[in-house]
Amino acid sequence: MPISPLAGKPAPKDLLIDPTRLEREYYQRRPDLEDANQLVSFGTSGHRGSPLHGSFTEAHILAITQAICDYRRNRGYDGPLYMGKDTHAVSGPAQRTALEVLAANRVQAIIQRDDGFTPTPVISRAILVYNRNRKEHLADGIVITPSHNPPADGGFKYNPPNGGPADTDVTRWVERRANELLRDGTGIKRVPFAAAIKANTTHQEDFVLPYVEDLRNVIDMDAIRSAGLKLGVDPLGGAAAPYWEPINSIYHLDIAVANSTIDPTFSFMTVDHDGQIRMDPSSPYAMARLVNLKNQYDVAFANDPDSDRHGIVTPSSGLINPNHYLAVAIRYLLKHRPDWPTHVAVGKTLVSSSMIDRVVHKLGRSLCEVPVGFKWFVPGLFDGSLCFGGEESAGASFLRKDGIVWTTDKDGPIMDLLAAEITARTDKDPGELYQELTTEFGTPYYTRIDAPATPHQMARFHEWSR
Secondary structure (H helix, E strand, C coil): CCCCEEEEECCCCCCCCCHHHHHHHHCCCCCCCCCHHHCCECCEEEEEEEECCCCHHHHHHHHHHHHHHHHHHCCCCCCEEEEEECCCCHHHHHHHHHHHHHHHHHCCEEEEEECCCHHHHHHHHCCCCHHCCCCCCEEEEEEECCCCCCCCCCEEEEECCCCCCHHHHHHHHHHHHHHHHHHHCCCCCCCCCCHHHHHCCCEECCCHHHHHHHHHHHCCCHHHHHCCEEEECCCCCCHHHHHHHHHHHCCCEEEECCCCCCCCCCCCEEEEECCCCCCCCCCCCHHHHHHCHHHHHHEEEECCCCCCEEEEEEEECCCCHHHHHHHHHHHHHHHHHHCCCCEEEEEECCCCCHHHHHHHHCCCEEEEEEEECCCHHHHHHHHHHHEEEEEEEEEEEEECCCCCCCCCCHHHHHHHHEEEEEHHCCCCCCCHHHHHHHHHHHHCCCCCCCCCCCCCHHHHHHHHCC
């Protein structure tokens, strides 16, 4: 793919969005229902679009949220709905719209207090913790995020009671119902936001400390502290930013936050390969600033705006290719989680590195290969038959140390902290350990080629995959 001359350089002013205009378009623009690109469409991670293209507007969020309420009622889910948002400019407006519909439908909605931000894995964990040992009154969730995509984008995804991204049978139902509502509109219940935020069904809680306190059960925080590592993190202006200081405080770690700025224009970013601002922690161009600081830390890491992706930077290798880190992480975990049952499998997507196959087979463990999309790992992580699920786009999660489910959605912070644990326990950073793997198994090569697809082509693909 051609590389933009701006790649890796600070974002120029003419690339920055106007948040005020974006919010105005969100509220005022009406989607063209004759244009398939402006209908509700759930991909691998929910509905995504931009107010500037008429594909992510208040009308969409009203319809999708009502569809989710209808789906919950249809399935008998009457527990709380945990809702989080990231730092994209239209995530806040979308959360306010969603609360108006949830309150009107008498859904018990729980959000981060003080209008705060919430990482995707925090919502997944909250759902699972609430539902543990429950058979009824189950919780589910909504995460408002377009992930690492440009600042003008918005995203909206539903996580059912298993805590992970909704499977295709769920998303087809919600998508179909949302488009019915988008066309008709009469079935949408709504109250003003001033009433919704004060409703007895809307609850504001702290998501930060419960997640941070529980990290000790998935990561060896004592090993990291004892090693005295100097660590660095760049949240890339995302929802994990408020989590790192509590992690430092509770576990007495030395994690320097290289950039604590929250700015919906993401003006602090360096430009990605194609000349766009994209908060992708797996891109060496988007990560240029942190890579330049690699020699200041034993390990450094970053996450995208909803913190479901990770990027690992080491003095030995700079930014590690996500496929390389997955292989290192899997080998380490299989050797250092003695309470994980030996029969549980490792999950990878079919486009992830064959290095993972070699590592898993060498250790005598089982491999489970799935199509692209983290949703395919959800059942296995949920029931503990998968100890790890990882995909080539820098998203992964794994079980607690006792072999019980942690999250069923991607968790960037635990993959960050795992890199620190690996360094602490082996006295080698993940880049050095990957070089050892290539010495043992050879050097694999990988590249990604993206191809555009029209809505009609995507519909055909969905038909073929049924």
